Amino acid sequence: MTPYRGLVRLLLEYSSILWDLITASGSVIIERVQRRFLSYASHVLNIFQPLRDYSSVLHVFGLSTLADKRVDINWKFFRNLISSSVDAPSLLSLINFRILPRPTRITTTFAIPLHTTDYCSNNHIHRMMRLANVHPSFLH
Structure with missing residues (x-):
């Protein structure tokens, strides 16, 4: 093994x-x-x-x-990126936090840009933001 x-x-x-x-x-x-x-x-x-x-x-x-393992690896990297455990300011600048002017029913933390192709929608940072939005407990 x-x-x-x-x-x-x-x-x-x-x-x-x-x-x-x-x-x-x-x-x-x-x-x-x-x-x-x-x-x-x-x-x-x-x-x-x-x-x-x-x-x-x-x-x-x-x-x-292996699919579950890849999700775990993505989550760990994204969490470390946000908490500044990974020093990558260029990657951190690509993350779009959703900041609303007033309370609404929108519960997603990250704003993911719309894409016209699958290739662009699977950008590594956008994929990690999508994972975090699907699992809000990710940031806690």
Whole structure:
């Protein structure tokens, strides 16, 4: 298990903030690497695995899906960026806080600009602001 975490998973997570996959098909391709390892490990270690369900094997090894891991990495980086633990003023200047002149029902913390293409809407800073808006407990 340690070689997988130290070599394979480390490479799959490397710079995931920048290359976080836009398409579902790209995410499936990356996730397939982990599923193949889990299938092999469950066979070698004789761990029962229901057909096509890897959640029990993930739990046995204390892993999460790579998609969940990418979300966690994005959240941690964004939180560190806002709290000034990461010194990147150029990135911090790209964050748009929503400051309203009076109380309203709008509960989102960040104003995300409208985009006409998927490519622009998946900008790494905008993606992290969208994650923070979806999960308001993110900043607490």
